[in-house]
Amino acid sequence: MKKMMKKLIAMAAALVMIVTLLPAVGVNAATGTTFPSGNGKITIDSEGGKYSVYQIATVAQTSTNGVKLEYTPTTPFTQNDVNDILAAGAEEGGNPAALQELLNGYLTTKIPTAKKVADLNNVEYGLYMIVEDEAPQDYLKASPSVVMVPQFDNGVWNNEVTVTPKHAKNDFTKIVNDNVNDTVSAGDEITYTISGTMPWLKDAEAEADDAHITITDTLTGDLSFVEPNTIVEFKYDPAENGTTPNTAITEYTPTVSGNVLTIEIKDEATLKAIRGKKFTLTYKVKVADNITPGEVGKNKASLDSNGGGNPGDTPEIPVYSFAIKVTKKGEGTERLQGVKFELYRETGDGSSLSEDDTKLYDLITGTGGVVTTKGLEKGTYWLKEIETVNGYTLLANPIKIELIEGENGTLTFKVDNATDASLGTNNIAEVEITNNKGFSLPETGGMGTYLFTIGGIVIMAGAAFALIAMKKRA
Template sequence: MKGLEEMKQTMKRLAASALAAVMTLGLSATAFAAGNGGDRTLTVTGDTLDNKNVYAVQMFDARVTGTKDDYTFDSYVLADEDWLTFFTTETRSGGVGLTDQNGDSKVDGEDARLYVESLRGQTLADFAHLAQKWVRSHSSNFAVLTATASNDKAIFTELKAGYYLVYPEGGSTGTSNRNTDAMLVNVPRDSDAEWHIKSTFPTVDKKVDTGSGNADNGSAQVGDIVTFTLTSKVPDMTDYATFYFAFKDTLSNGLVIVDSNGATVQDGNSITIDNLTVTIGGKTVATGYTVSLNSNVLKIEFTDLKTATLAEGSITTDAEIVVTYKAMITEDAVVGTPATNTVEVEYSNDPSTSGHGTSTPDETDVYTYEIDVNKWATDAGGMTGNLAGAKFVLSTNATLTNGESDTSVIKLVGSGNNYRVAKPGEGGAVTFFTTTATSDITISGLGEGTYYLHEIEAPTGYNQLKAPIQIVITMTNTPNPGDATITVNGEPATGDDGTVVDVENKKGIELPETGSIGTIGLTVAGVAIVLFGIFAPHKKKKAQ
């Protein structure tokens, strides 16, 4: 009889185990959908959580009594037998190393509950961190729910009441956030739970210096060379044996990377760019990474940032990683289409796999502008007409010492009514343009700054301008990024887009002059004094 009773007990245990297995399988089947069969919602927020995955695993099932609005958590039961394995596994193997907590000479789910109930403060945070490491490396054994954050918020729905381990994808950083990647959360039965996770993830900040210091955007002339700076931080790599980290910088067609001589850098893998610099924690780093350029995508890649930082010594989490390089503005950076540069960082996001995450991209824009020169005369259609035959140069100086050959003259390429600023050494560049009778002359590729339009030859029968026209382009970024104002001799430029420079010529013939108006005025005054000296005595004598 005793043997028969033992057999019955054994059969009961096997049946219970089979039932537990069926429940676990059923849990897994529903967990990867919306939830695990309940009616509660868990909302997780985070400052840099956007587009990141957040995971939730039920550790304990909560037994609740009472009504939906007036309830009590009576007890907790382990939700999965695999959690008991975590609790009983030795600490050297990544487990808790749990021993009997209630004196019944065995270790079971009740001991696990008593152990967790005794934890507070940092010991609880350390336990949560240890639990998420275990789940990451044994994820196939658990019903892991996944929610992708949008607007820094991840939402889990249809959850049963219970005690949940919640953690984001790996790769978080920040010395003040250590061991806060994982949370242990009670999900009530009658109200939604919302928790803020303290993780921060790798970010990247991009700036451009067009001559006035680093900024989010700027203005430059075609052919100008600008400096780009990429800044990120060393992540917390404690749980990783190796850590992948790379800057991926995509340049628009309006930019080409150049070396210290201004020469265009050619595509290739494992290339050297002599003016590209990398610093970590303020220290220049020359090894541990590779540089590649392919189809306008620049990549600075650390296959193991952890080893690279250890090699430099005394570099800690949150130390800045800074990359600088130079690029030239090309003719493709036209008005309305700035030279755009977008960067993101790619990084290891799971210590137990080779998975990678990506940061939110950051972008800089370099804008160019254009002017439309409207040469007109009253007898040539007025301001709505165009006077042909006027020859102009555009310069950055109010005075031309050597005429159109002056070093301040801006070289242009183009013909007819359309010109743009030439790149250094570009073939076919000219130093002047001549107005036509068909349209305004458009000059594109100009950056923010002060320019002078000099008329060096007037149309036949018209008077040449005596002074240059000052044109000032001011980048305002108002109301839209890249917006600018243009003034002509201190007055707003005309036209629908505020880009038209009106230049009037008047008919007539004037003999060449020397000196200035001031000199002529003094000369006339001098002659008047001499004449007064001659005639004044005669008048006096006649009076006598």
Template sequence: MKNLFKKIGALLVAAVMVLSMCTAVFAEGPTAQIRIKNAGTNATFDYLQVIVPDTHKETGWAFATPAIAEKYKTVFNEQDDQTIIKKMIVLESANTKYEGTEPATTGQIENALEAVLGDSSIMGAATRAATAPITVTSAGVYAIKGTEDGYAYSAMAAYIAFKEYNITTGVPSNLENKEIEAKKTPTKIEKTSDDSDKVVEIGRQVTYTVTGTVPYLPSTQERFYKIKDTIKGASYNVETEGAHKNELKVAVKIGDTSYERYVSVSKDGSSFELDLSEFVKTNDNANKTITITYGATVTDTYVGNTVVAGDGNNWSKPNYGSKTEELFTGRISITKTGESKEVLEGAGFKVYKEETKNNETVKKYAKFDNNKLAGWTTNEAEATEITTGADGTVTISGLDLGTYKFKEVTAPRGYSINTNDASGTIALTTGKEKAESADDIVATNATMSDTKLNSLPSTGGMGTYLFTIIGVVVMAGAAGAFFISRRKGSEE
């Protein structure tokens, strides 16, 4: 029995050794590299073999799976796998035994690749996040999807051919490396406004500028390029009359050429979509700088404006960048107190700022809607009066940087109007050149103190009594003098 176990053990050891040797041999099979030019150092690639060698087929090639074949059949509008592959072979090399076969088009091939790479069920079997160069172990066609921060890649394909054959067996012994060039578009997009410090006031007209890159698009059946803009806290400056009434004028510049376009805004006025597909019918404009500008008017205390270039629904229609430009408004308060620092409710103020033009200082008085800025006027009578609450304070918002003055026009009951106007200032935090959030805006708030009214005589009070007593005394003295003078006269 011991000898039996020894024999079995020896056989198992031998089997393991043979398998180990076979594994080493199998691992040394032919390989090839797919080198990708123009790919970033941080780029990664998902890849999938779509066409494989098959000696049982007329062309010697076959689609890797029925699902992949269906994608090609749909794009080529052809039901026979081998006919599709023949067309692709003829496109690659006109001098083949398939002369007379209509060649495939680049567009058909790119459309089919996009269909494959855009199908998540097919891509479930793909090799993920490989780096270039990609090492493969089989001849055929590989579909490749590139991913890199800041760029959108178009679909790529690499054909790996048999390079050498065993002259004895005729079996391929080596594969041919392939070099392809990545087609990619920067997805960085910039959005700026003409207010460099990012602090505005309600009613300010702002010009926005969007800068991006025209994408390189494969020869897909649907070539389009759209830019969508969304805004809150502001309204687009649509035309108010003429042929383009209620439309937004957008200036477009591609490379050195300028265009003018008008677009409709959404019903709620919060967005518009600019269709630039006319500029990507070919790739003549690919990777050129594109700039668009348009205007809007601030309507609230915060403005958020976001632009998105591209579709973004799936990888084959990617986002070519997005950016949000934020604008902020300032706020400032005035607190009213009495002589003993008690807070005073009911003090009314009108707010103004002073502007100097042509050596002349002009006062511009503020209009408010629920204490938010609603406009300016040079007529004080048209200005809005704001009133302190129970805490003696009133706060106004929607303001730009600068100095604001408070003129008291209504004093609290029992107090007199202070004729010395108070002032406050809105500024950026020390060291900041532009606001990145509302916290970067600080206010030096205004304060004002009132005095009580001077006392006046009360009707029926001590003042009346005093005058009455004095009158009675005077009248009594006069009567006494009269009677004394009469008595003296009668004695004489």
């Protein structure tokens, strides 16, 4: 009897090994060395994930002392499949990697026609394969696992089993100019950065004819790749990947076809060297010279391999652009056409227009006194009036315009340090400027200065002659 109980314990330990390869398992206890009466229950402890459970085999005790177990495969699984699973999952002499490879293979060869469990609260005793159909947000799918119901624990068989899948965090991300989104100016070159962890390809997968790890990026809108043949560098982080430098791949030349960039790695040695490694790659994209306000473009990257556990796509990364619409008003309803401005981008301290600020455009108001400048990113701008229409006063000071990026690329703006920001219309800052009729002061050193000087001298001389004449009469 002691011998038989040792066998039972060893067999139970093997089954525990099977279910603990990937998930963490908890149980509710029944009593005795024989199976509890009735059926079992499987609880999957995972917030947000979606799962399917498939029956591999039924299990029954064939002796009253509960020592001998008999497995009956469920179509399409065979007795050999059951034996392979038990052997690979055994506590001693087992092979966890082989078990995982078996289960991954069943995903395509067995699961499509396997018996799916409809009610996890009422399952026959047996072996079951748990497949995650959809991972919780920001996580990768857990690898398939196998569980037996009931389970032997602390000397008793337990018919209620709780499985907690182990998920890997999905760290596949993409940013633009160090942000999750950004604003851009017409003609800009912007930098995209993709980072994550390379899929882990097993030896057989890396050696397969269709072996590959592929990164794809597709641009939309007014964006294009800079110098399609530019090398994209993979920069490995020693803090993440160990102290030994990874020399198998430090740079890779992408293929660019239209708006799609592809990096495909097929070499067996390289695939084995980079699997599971964290990586970062960067490349440049050009913004078109003529863009409209709003979303200039958005794109996402995808990472795929012939193995399992692929992270899929990054979130879409948008870039936005703004515009300034100036309406020049005169007295009453008059709109001033032909008024000239210079637009500067602030590069100084923002307190006033300085020679350090960058001149962007010469502007002139058209019909309705309107001029619009497109292709502007967030920041501070100065609008300097340099010529107005006859009869109106030239603005004494430049106008300060702050373009502020809000949530999802929305625009708010301030004019001349206003306390409250105004909301842009379709990503356009609408600025109204009113000129008054009157006298414009001349520029220092201009012809007007000389005229004023001569006029002053004439008046002073006339006053002096008048004073002398009055004295003579007296």
